[in-house]
Amino acid sequence: VGELPSPDxxxxxLSLRAIxxxxxxxxxxxxxxGSIAAWNxxxxxxxxxxxxxxxGRLLSELIxxxxxxxxHEGSLHRYLRTGVARSLGTHxxxxxxxxxxxxxxxxxxxxxxxxxxxxxFVGFIRDISVQKQTExxxxxxxxxxxxxxRAHSIGVFDADPxxxxxxxxxxxxxxxGYEPGGFERSLPAWRGHVFPEDLARIxxxxxxxxxxxxxxxxxxYRMTRCDGAVRYIEGSTRLLYDGAGRQFxxxxxxxxxxxxxxxxxxxxxxxxxxxxxxxxxSLGAMASSLxxxxxxxxxxxxxxxxxxxxxxxxxxxxxxxxxxxALKLASSGIxxxxxxxxxxxxxxxxxxxxxxxxxxAELLTESxxxxxxxxxxxxxxxxLAVEPEADKVYADPILLQxxxxxxxxxxxxAMSSTGGKIIVRASLKSAGEVMVEVEDSGPGLDADIAxxxxxxxxxxxxxxxxxxxxxxxxxxxxxxxxxxxxSDQGGTSFFFTLPRTARALDRSTPAGSAAI
Ligand code: ADP
Numbered sequence: 001v002g003e004l005p006s007p008d009x010x011x012x013x014l015s016l017r018a019i020x021x022x023x024x025x026x027x028x029x030x031x032x033x034g035s036i037a038a039w040n041x042x043x044x045x046x047x048x049x050x051x052x053x054x055x056g057r058l059l060s061e062l063i064x065x066x067x068x069x070x071x072h073e074g075s076l077h078r079y080l081r082t083g084v085a086r087s088l089g090t091h092x093x094x095x096x097x098x099x100x101x102x103x104x105x106x107x108x109x110x111x112x113x114x115x116x117x118x119x120x121f122v123g124f125i126r127d128i129s130v131q132k133q134t135e136x137x138x139x140x141x142x143x144x145x146x147x148x149x150r151a152h153s154i155g156v157f158d159a160d161p162x163x164x165x166x167x168x169x170x171x172x173x174x175x176x177g178y179e180p181g182g183f184e185r186s187l188p189a190w191r192g193h194v195f196p197e198d199l200a201r202i203x204x205x206x207x208x209x210x211x212x213x214x215x216x217x218x219x220x221y222r223m224t225r226c227d228g229a230v231r232y233i234e235g236s237t238r239l240l241y242d243g244a245g246r247q248f249x250x251x252x253x254x255x256x257x258x259x260x261x262x263x264x265x266x267x268x269x270x271x272x273x274x275x276x277x278x279x280x281x282s283l284g285a286m287a288s289s290l291x292x293x294x295x296x297x298x299x300x301x302x303x304x305x306x307x308x309x310x311x312x313x314x315x316x317x318x319x320x321x322x323x324x325x326a327l328k329l330a331s332s333g334i335x336x337x338x339x340x341x342x343x344x345x346x347x348x349x350x351x352x353x354x355x356x357x358x359x360x361a362e363l364l365t366e367s368x369x370x371x372x373x374x375x376x377x378x379x380x381x382x383x384l385a386v387e388p389e390a391d392k393v394y395a396d397p398i399l400l401q402x403x404x405x406x407x408x409x410x411x412x413x414a415m416s417s418t419g420g421k422i423i424v425r426a427s428l429k430s431a432g433e434v435m436v437e438v439e440d441s442g443p444g445l446d447a448d449i450a451x452x453x454x455x456x457x458x459x460x461x462x463x464x465x466x467x468x469x470x471x472x473x474x475x476x477x478x479x480x481x482x483x484x485x486x487s488d489q490g491g492t493s494f495f496f497t498l499p500r501t502a503r504a505l506d507r508s509t510p511a512g513s514a515a516i
Contacts, residue, residue: 013038016120026125030059034076037120046127048099065097088112096125104129155254159187161247166190175233175256177226193223202235210247215239220257231258294341298334305331336398343398353396353478355502360393360426360434361386367401368424371408379419380412386426390434393498399475400498403483406468407438407494413461414442414492429497433481438494444487453485472496 016038020027026043030036039054047054047063054062060069079085088110096106107126112119149156155172159165164187170180176193183189191199198221209217218236225231237252309327312320343354361384368382393400411422420441429435445453446460454473459466476483476496483496 015115016122020122023124026127028054028059028063028123028125030121030123032080032119032121034058034060034073036062043125046098046125047096063096063098065095065103068095085110093128096127105132153256155256157250157252157254159250161187161250164188172254175225175231175254176223177229183226193225195222195224198222209239213241213245231256232261233257290341290344294337298338298341302331302334302338305334340398340402343396353399355394355396355479357501358393358395358397358400360391360436363397363401364404364424364426364436367404368408370401371405372412372422378412378416380415381421383421383423385424387428389428390426393434393500394502395479395498396475400479403472403475403496404436404438406472410468410494411438411440411442411492414440418442420491432500432503433497434500435495435497439491440493441491444490445485445492450485450487454483 016029017040020029020038020040020043023040023042026046027038027040028036028043029038036054036057036059039049039051041051043054044050049057049062060072064072075085079088091107091109094106094108095103097103105128107128108123110121110123112121114120148154149169149171153171153175155168155175157166157168157172159167166185166187168183168185173180173183176183176190194202202219202221205217205219216236216238218234220232220234223231223233234255234257235252237250239247240249240251242248305327309324309331312324312327364384364386368384372380372382408422408424415422418441423437423439425437425439427435427437449458449460452458454469455466457466457470473483476498480499481497483494485492485494487493
């Protein structure tokens, strides 16, 4: 580069230099004796020797790694002797070496020319080490990619939405249930597998992405595999646009996530079951031990009542009618308590409820008279409003009564020192659902337990067991409803919902039955 020409250049040297200087590659002219006749500036840069330094040196010593020198010299001599050359006129890959001794792969093409009776070989050399490295890297990367694609069953596609031309790999064919090569490579063939409603949705998602000039899109859909099985697919696509902003390519992947989905679903189902079983077990255990404990005194009370009735019957006294009436009420109360215990025990052991169409206004009135019997003395008033459309619900009346009873007792207890009004409202929540609200004007919910209200054995009362709301939740949820509380603007409101009809219950509880 920039070196001064030697003053004693022959005509050959001059014309060779002129030719070599126009080359795009390193260009070297070599005489029959193997010495360098000319060397262009690209060769100077590639090998690190100036043209002056290279001139006259043996080419094999200057730029051929030692281990290849003998071979180079051998083939030159053979050619000179026999006129047979392997490399002349073609491109061959060789190993070259620069001034620092670094060997590198090169592409060599040679030709021969005769000047004034002297034979000269001209070689064009291109350093292909970067190209080689890139090739090796690409091969390595694609091998790894191929491994990953196989190991994770990733379907890969490349589509031109304009022409409809697509390419996809064997994994994608396998995902759709085909043998390699069996899945017709066309967009309509793919669309034929996708659930129509999902297809409409992802078409819209694609259109939106194109309007936004998005470069990427992820989506999911269901498809029917070749053998009729329904599979869930997750897809991710790169959207490529041309200079005019038109989409010309979609490259992406498809993954079958059905198994993952199934595992997830069964996991959360199991979890829900476990939670439910745990809650139910503790409640169940308590219900049956309570039932056991209560059965004996209840039985005793029933016996005493029967004895008292008999005594009255044998020896009537003034006012006997009132007394007999009171005893009758007492024994129906006992009966109801017994029935309730039986139901609770049955519910916890066999998991059964007996839902039917219930007249809500009647049930609320009855429950209130039981729950607020003594509360009225403490200036607790009741306001009951049932919208006509909300008058019928589908539930087990005895268990529902238990819920209302618990809520009213809690409300009355919250206002025991201050007095106040309990408002009970029933209204339509939706076409299939009735919502009941029990509102009091008490002190509101204790902040410490507000988030655990419905958890069993949590109470702020010195004599409280903390199971009332837990039982309420179990009953309401098993009836196909929800229960929640709020105490935003002073006082407390409890809400619960119930299905209006058996059909509405079927819709709200996928299990589709009243069984617990
Ligand atoms: P218990 O009445 O035995 O404490 P519950 O499950 O019925 O058990 O209620 C749990 C707790 O919820 C009560 O101790 C009380 O702190 C709170 N609570 C329930 N209803 C009300 C209400 N209407 N106003 C204020 N706090 C309430």
